[in-house]
Each structure stands twice: as structure tokens, then as C-alpha cells.
Amino acid sequence: MPREAEISINEREFIKQALQEQIRLDGRAFDVFRSLELTFGEEYGVADVQLGKTRVIARISVDVVTPAPERKFDGIFQIVTEFSPMASPAFEIGRPTDAEVILSRILEKAIRRSNALDTESLCIIAGQKCFALRADVHIIDHDGGLIDASCIAVIAALQHFRRPDVQVEGEKAIILSVREREPIPLSILHQPLCVTFSYFEEGEIYLVDANVAEEQVRQGQVIITMNKHGEICQIAKYGGATVNPLALLNCTNIALEKVKQMSKFIQQKLDEDNKKRNPKGLMNELSAENARENAVIPG
Amino acid sequence: MASALTVVLPGDVVAQDALPTGTGKKKTLTLGPGLRHIPPNTVTTTVAGTLVTDNRKNAALVEYNSGRYTPFAGDLVIATVNGSAAENFNCLLTPETPPAALPHLAFEGATKKTRPQLPPNSLVYCRVASAGKDQPPELTCVDPSTGKGEGLGPLKGGMLFKISLGMARRLLAPKSELALLDVVGAKVGFEITVGRNGLVHVDGGNVRTTLAVGRGIQEVDQKALGESGQRKLAADVLKSL
Amino acid sequence: MPLDTSTYSLALLRLDGRRWNELRRIHAQISTQAAADGSSYLEMGNTKILCSVTGPHEGRSGGVRGGSGGVAKLEVEINSAAFSGTDRRRNARGDKRTSEMEHCLREAFGGVIVAHLYPHSTITINLNIISQDGSLLAASINAATLALIDAGIPMTDYLVACTAASSASTSAADNASADDPLLDLNTLEEQELPFLTVGCLGESDKVAVCVMETRVRMERLEGMLAVGIEGCKRMRGILDEVVKGYGKRFG
Numbered sequence: 001m002p003r004e005a006e007i008s009i010n011e012r013e014f015i016k017q018a019l020q021e022q023i024r025l026d027g028r029a030f031d032v033f034r035s036l037e038l039t040f041g042e043e044y045g046v047a048d049v050q051l052g053k054t055r056v057i058a059r060i061s062v063d064v065v066t067p068a069p070e071r072k073f074d075g076i077f078q079i080v081t082e083f084s085p086m087a088s089p090a091f092e093i094g095r096p097t098d099a100e101v102i103l104s105r106i107l108e109k110a111i112r113r114s115n116a117l118d119t120e121s122l123c124i125i126a127g128q129k130c131f132a133l134r135a136d137v138h139i140i141d142h143d144g145g146l147i148d149a150s151c152i153a154v155i156a157a158l159q160h161f162r163r164p165d166v167q168v169e170g171e172k173a174i175i176l177s178v179r180e181r182e183p184i185p186l187s188i189l190h191q192p193l194c195v196t197f198s199y200f201e202e203g204e205i206y207l208v209d210a211n212v213a214e215e216q217v218r219q220g221q222v223i224i225t226m227n228k229h230g231e232i233c234q235i236a237k238y239g240g241a242t243v244n245p246l247a248l249l250n251c252t253n254i255a256l257e258k259v260k261q262m263s264k265f266i267q268q269k270l271d272e273d274n275k276k277r278n279p280k281g282l283m284n285e286l287s288a289e290n291a292r293e294n295a296v297i298p299g
Numbered sequence: 300m301a302s303a304l305t306v307v308l309p310g311d312v313v314a315q316d317a318l319p320t321g322t323g324k325k326k327t328l329t330l331g332p333g334l335r336h337i338p339p340n341t342v343t344t345t346v347a348g349t350l351v352t353d354n355r356k357n358a359a360l361v362e363y364n365s366g367r368y369t370p371f372a373g374d375l376v377i378a379t380v381n382g383s384a385a386e387n388f389n390c391l392l393t394p395e396t397p398p399a400a401l402p403h404l405a406f407e408g409a410t411k412k413t414r415p416q417l418p419p420n421s422l423v424y425c426r427v428a429s430a431g432k433d434q435p436p437e438l439t440c441v442d443p444s445t446g447k448g449e450g451l452g453p454l455k456g457g458m459l460f461k462i463s464l465g466m467a468r469r470l471l472a473p474k475s476e477l478a479l480l481d482v483v484g485a486k487v488g489f490e491i492t493v494g495r496n497g498l499v500h501v502d503g504g505n506v507r508t509t510l511a512v513g514r515g516i517q518e519v520d521q522k523a524l525g526e527s528g529q530r531k532l533a534a535d536v537l538k539s540l
Numbered sequence: 541m542p543l544d545t546s547t548y549s550l551a552l553l554r555l556d557g558r559r560w561n562e563l564r565r566i567h568a569q570i571s572t573q574a575a576a577d578g579s580s581y582l583e584m585g586n587t588k589i590l591c592s593v594t595g596p597h598e599g600r601s602g603g604v605r606g607g608s609g610g611v612a613k614l615e616v617e618i619n620s621a622a623f624s625g626t627d628r629r630r631n632a633r634g635d636k637r638t639s640e641m642e643h644c645l646r647e648a649f650g651g652v653i654v655a656h657l658y659p660h661s662t663i664t665i666n667l668n669i670i671s672q673d674g675s676l677l678a679a680s681i682n683a684a685t686l687a688l689i690d691a692g693i694p695m696t697d698y699l700v701a702c703t704a705a706s707s708a709s710t711s712a713a714d715n716a717s718a719d720d721p722l723l724d725l726n727t728l729e730e731q732e733l734p735f736l737t738v739g740c741l742g743e744s745d746k747v748a749v750c751v752m753e754t755r756v757r758m759e760r761l762e763g764m765l766a767v768g769i770e771g772c773k774r775m776r777g778i779l780d781e782v783v784k785g786y787g788k789r790f791g
Contacts, residue, residue, distance in 0.1 A: 010500070018506045238749065239749055249762055
């Protein structure tokens with residue numbers, strides 16, 4: 001069974017030594033993310049996130065199904081993660097590693113359980129028909145920070161996605177195609193984003209957004225999910241080196257700051273994409289009747 | 300080396316006049332890796348790279364940048380110790396390939412009683428002693444004729460950096476001229492060890508120097524910097540120290 | 541829903557009659573199974589867990605034998621009985637929630653056990669959840685700690701855990717100062733309130749495990765954490781007594 005290449009003793013010692021001298025391998029400060037890139041696909045709901053060398057693609061798709069009998073008024077939303085062998089030779093299809101289980105659990109808790117998506121809005125006819133939303137997360141390249149990158153990808157894709165409109169006539173529901181009616185965005189209640197802190201030196205030093213080498217050397221990690229409104233959606237610290245509770249509280253403050261920056265970044269990219277799609281903008285369309293394109297304003 | 304680079308793609312037919320003329324002592328043409336002979340006298344390429352010819356030896360080969368390292372006898376490599384068996388250390392040349400064997404006694408001055416103790420995940424600079432197609436490669440840290448280490452052996456301290464195989468070959472070439480290393484080396488002292496398996500070990504005595512040199516090499520590799528680019532980078536590296 | 545927060549604010553008594561800082565009844569035994577190298581049985585209220593520890597042993601034949609890199613490998617298996625919850629569930633093994641808990645225990649005890657004493661060996665912790673009524677992860681950690689002590693596996697310190705919540709539901713999040721922390725939750729309270737599981741190392745305030753799954757204002761984390769850590773200390777006192785009680789028998 002192929003497994004993750006273990007880091008050599010020399011590298012391990014060097015990274016630790018460098019951290020004590022306040023140096024990271026790629027020259028970043030301790031609390032700085034790598035360069036973040038976000039691009040959207042041709043279709044609605046495809047987000048491609050690049051965080052340093054890590055690359056994650058999320059795709060949202062929708063289907064119409066019968067809702068679960070115990071949740072008649074809710075639509076269905078599920079997040080599926082897949083570690084592609086193209087990201088690292090240590091990944092194999094069909095055999096989830098610990099990292100994969102943790103990633104999907106964190107995404108589940110961060111996004112689904114925190115009610116980031118209003119599933120009630122996915123209901124078409126109570127107890128009979130609802131939309132089933134599926135977010136596929138594909139890890140394309142792995143250089144650490146998978147959880148943070150995946151969460152950004154899913155949240156960005158959800159905000160980018162448009163579902164087809166429906167027309168309900170009594171017991172009948174007609175799904176209107178994109179050509180008939182402008183598809184509508186999902187109702188997203190808040191945008192949770194993850195920030196992973198890696199601990200070194202018995203919890204004395206912590207790093208934001210560690211790469212693979214740093215992840216292998218670290219003694220523990222704390223994954224904090226927050227939204228820009230200052231709500232914590234999830235904290236996960238599964239063992240590892242112990243931390244001071246005050247340091248933990250401090251992490252939430254840093255996480256909030258990072259999440260605010262990331263939310264702003266995502267919003268900016270969404271706006272850019274939106275402009276590209278409707279070059280003239282919605283306001284222009286609305287004022288089509290009194291458009292005076294040829295009018296020359298004197299003076 | 301050829302003066303003008305001839306870039307070839309798989310399946311290209313190598314023109315007769317691109318091949319060595321055979322004016323040297325050896326009459327028969329030798330084809331190196333990446334070339335295939337189709338009788339009677341057509342030579343085609345099997346990989347993408349640059350065609351290199353040597354008139355004196357009457358040989359031609361294609362230099363290419365492959366993905367995974369395949370061991371070849373005589374190559375200098377940086378191996379990672381994976382574990383210790385009865386008589387060998389199991390070493391990895393690349394993370395996901397079967398281990399190569401490094402005998403406990405293949406170190407300078409090693410005897411049955413005084414053999415090196417290498418914990419798992421330590422680094423060794425060694426030479427590939429044999430690499431058959433059907434058996435795992437064997438490594439050695441001594442020159443079999445002299446019994447001397449000649450610079451081979453465990454690597455202490457420093458940091459490991461990944462580079463492309465092409466870059467590793469460039470650094471190991473007899474007349475390797477990397478402006479970056481020349482310029483930086485004139486100002487600060489550091490040691491580099493290049494493994495043919497795409498690894499370079501840098502020890503600059505302190506963290507800053509080691510990192511600056513290592514990252515400089517990686518940058519030259521990734522951006523394929525030329526002479527002037529390297530000099531500029533070298534100036535930046537020196538400024539950062 | 542079950543827990544009526546309004547009655548709580550009136551009488552300051554929870555559904556089961558506890559005050560905010562009271563633990564449930566804890567009953568613990570060690571050396572319960574003769575066949576295991578170490579075992580324990582823990583009840584935290586109605587959460588009941590049976591834990592057994594095997595090892596350090598050579599590991600199962602085939603595959604990777606024992607840990608690599610000169611340290612012991614820790615294996616954790618959690619089985620939950622079909623009748624343990626309110627609705628009968630078949631085969632909880634392999635579900636991601638269980639795997640997550642296994643991962644958490646593995647990581648948490650990996651940092652506590654002095655693993656380099658047993659190279660090439662495996663230590664297996666087997667947890668059987670007989671009945672669940674909240675604080676499942678905390679109870680699992682406590683049960684495993686007891687069983688490891690019983691098995692005589694060296695640990696730098698021992699890990700205890702408990703849960704803490706913050707009452708006043710998330711919708712009333714605006715007045716964060718008015719929150720009331722609660723200690724040691726049962727299922728009904730867990731469903732109703734934002735809560736977290738804290739695991740502390742021994743007497744210290746150092747947090748080894750911290751898992752929170754519900755949305756909460758960040759200002760309220762501090763109170764929950766403080767109460768949780770306080771609860772861990774009391775939990776340690778109780779577990780201490782249990783171990784010492786057994787020690788006397790042999791003394």
C-alpha cells in the first residue's frame with residue numbers, strides 16, 4: 001500500500017530550527033495564508049481554488065427527488081469528497097484514509113450542520129418533491145491546507161450556483177429550463193470558512209495554513225470554522241500537543257480576521273464573475289425601455 | 300554539447316546530417332537513451348527532449364526531463380533510509396518506489412563490529428552500484444576499488460530541496476555552470492550535494508543561508524532562468540542575507 | 541423541543557434536577573474483563589461504556605506489523621450496540637462519525653502514551669458503547685483512560701474529558717453576557733444547546749482535545765471552555781478515587 005512519503009530527519013530538524021528563528025520555509029509570516037486563487041467555471045457552481053500549490057475543485061449539481069419521510073419540508077444537501085490519486089500517490093480510490101474521513105466530517109459539520117444552506121428553500125412540494133443538492137469536492141493537488149481550501153471551494157461554489165426555477169401548480173411542479181426563466185441563486189444564510197492552526201514546540205508556536213512539510217512536522221492542529229459575523233461553527237482539536245485555553249481563544253480572534261479577509265475575497269471574485277456574465281449589469285437591463293444609447297449629452 | 304539545441308518529439312526521424320559523422324576512432328554509431336534504430340538506417344526518437352551528439356565518441360542521445368527517477372548504475376543519489384534489515388538498510392530513492400538496498404558494510408571503514416547506525420528517515424549520499432531490470436537497485440557508499448568514501452555517506456544537518464531531474468543532471472554535469480551558485484558562492488560559504496534522483500541537499504551553516512540557496516536553486520529550476528536571470532536572482536539572494 | 545429554557549432560567553434546575561455545575565452520577569470500575577490486558581466500565585449518567593485494552597502486542601499477522609519508526613501503534617475500535625440509542629441502529633461501524641471518534645481517540649492518546657517504549661508493537665483499545673445519553677466522546681475518553689491505567693501502559697499524564705454547554709439558544713445570541721454555562725450534558729441538552737467536549741491533561745489547564753460541533757457566538761466560547769476545564773478537574777478527582785480504590789485491594 002503506498003503511503004505518504006515520510007519526511008527525513010534532516011528536514012524535520014531544519015523546519016523546527018527555522019521556526020524557532022521565526023522563519024518559515026516559504027518565507028511567509030506565521031499568520032499568513034499562501035496566495036489564494038479562485039476561478040469559476042463556465043457553468044454555474046464550479047469553483048476552482050488554488051492555495052499555494054494545493055488545488056481543489058468543487059462542483060455543485062442539482063437533481064429532483066422525493067424528500068426523506070422524516071424531513072418533509074427540507075431539501076437534500078450532501079457533500080462528497082474525493083481524494084484523487086493525481087494529487088498524491090498516497091491517495092487511493094475506494095479506500096478512504098483518515099485524512100479523507102476527517103475532511104468530509106469537518107466539511108459536514110462546518111457547512112451542513114451549521115445550516116449555511118437553507119435546505120427548506122430547496123423544497124418544492126412538501127413530502128413529494130425537493131431539490132437534492134450535491135457538492136462534489138475533488139482534491140486535484142495536495143500541498144497541505146486541504147480543509148481550508150475545500151471549505152473555500154464549497155462555499156464559493158454554493159454562492160456561485162444557480163438552481164433552475166420551478167412553477168408549482170397544485171400537485172404539479174414544472175422545472176423551468178435556464179432559457180425559459182433566469183435560474184435563481186441558493187439562499188445561503190452565512191458563509192462558514194475554516195482556518196487550520198498547526199502547533200509546534202509544545203504549543204508555543206502556531207502556524208496558519210501549513211504546507212505538507214510543515215503538516216508532517218507539526219505536533220497538533222486546531223481547525224476552527226467561523227463566519228464573518230463572529231460565530232464559531234465548529235472547532236476540532238483531535239488530540240496532539242496540548243494548548244493553553246487562552247491561546248485557543250486567541251486563535252478564534254485570528255480566525256475571525258482571516259475569515260473576514262477570505263469572505264471579502266470570495267465576494268470580490270463573485271462580483272467580477274458576475275460582471276463578466278452580464279457585461280451591462282442588471283441595472284442596464286431594467287432601464288432598457290428608456291435607454292438612450294445614442295443620445296449625445298451636449299456640453 | 301551541441302551548439303544549437305535540436306528539440307525532438309517522440310516519433311521524429313533524426314536526419315542523417317544531425318547524427319555524428321563517425322570521423323572518430325569508433326566506427327559504429329552508439330545510440331543512447333531516447334533513440335531507436337529502425338533498420339536499415341533510420342533513427343527515430345522515443346521521447347521529447349533535446350538531441351545531444353558527440354562526434355568523438357560517435358554517440359547520440361536525447362536529454363529529457365522525466366518525471367520519476369529510474370536508477371542507473373553509477374548515478375549519485377540521495378537516499379532516505381526506510382528501515383534496517385539483517386544486512387542492509389532499506390532505502391528509498393523516490394517515495395513511492397520499492398526500496399533499494401544499502402549494505403551495512405558499504406560504508407567507509409565499516410566492519411561487522413563498527414557499522415553505522417542510521418535511524419529511519421535519515422539521509423545518505425550514495426552511488427547506485429547496480430540496477431537491474433528485475434531486481435531492486437543496490438547502493439553503496441564506498442568506491443569498490445579504493446574502499447574510500449570519497450564524499451559519500453550519511454548527510455548531517457542542512458535541508459533537502461526537490462528539483463527536477465533535468466536540473467539535477469545539469470548540476471551534476473562535469474562542466475556545470477550555474478551563475479547563481481558562482482555569484483552567491485563568492486560571497487557566502489555553503490555546501491550542496493546533488494542527487495540524481497531530483498534532490499539537492501544544502502547546508503549553509505545557518506537557516507537563512509541554507510534556505511536562500513535552496514530556494515534560489517528551485518527558482519532557477521522552475522522558471523528556467525538564463526544567465527542574466529540567475530545573476531539578478533543571485534543579487535536578490537545576497538541582499539536577503 | 542424537550543428542554544424548556546424558560547423553566548431553567550426560573551428555577552435554575554435542569555430537566556434531570558441538576559444545577560448548572562453538577563456532573564451526572566459517575567460510576568466506574570476497572571479490571572472488569574479477565575481476558576483483556578486492561579478493562580474498564582464507565583457510567584456517566586445513562587451513557588454506559590465498556591472498554592478493553594489489549595497490548596502491547598505484536599499486531600495482527602499480515603499487513604503492517606506494529607508501529608513503524610520505533611514507536612508503538614495505537615489502534616482504536618468503537619462498537620456501538622444496536623440498542624444503545626433511542627432508535628435501533630444496525631451496524632454503526634464504518635460510519636464517518638464513528639471513524640472520526642476513533643481518529644480523535646487515537647490522536648489524543650497518541651500524545652499521552654509513552655509509545656517509544658514499545659517499538660514494533662500495537663496497543664488496541666476496544667470501546668463498546670452500551671447505552672448513549674450524551675457526552676459520548678467524553679465518556680469514551682474517560683473509559684479508555686481507565687482501561688489504559690488498568691493495563692499498566694505508561695502515560696505521561698492522564699486524559700480526562702467532559703462536556704460543557706452554553707444555555708440561551710443561538711437565536712438569542714445578541715446578549716452574549718447573559719449566557720449560562722452548563723456542565724456535563726445529556727442527549728436532550730446536547731440537541732438543544734451549543735456544546736463542546738474538552739479533554740484536559742491531568743491537573744493542568746492544558747487542553748488536549750476540544751471538539752465543538754454547533755454554531756455559537758465566539759464570545760461564549762470562553763465561558764464554556766472554563767466550565768469544561770473545571771469539570772475535567774472534578775472528573776479527574778472521581779477517576780482518581782476509582783483507581784485508588786482498586787489499588788488498595790492489592791495494597
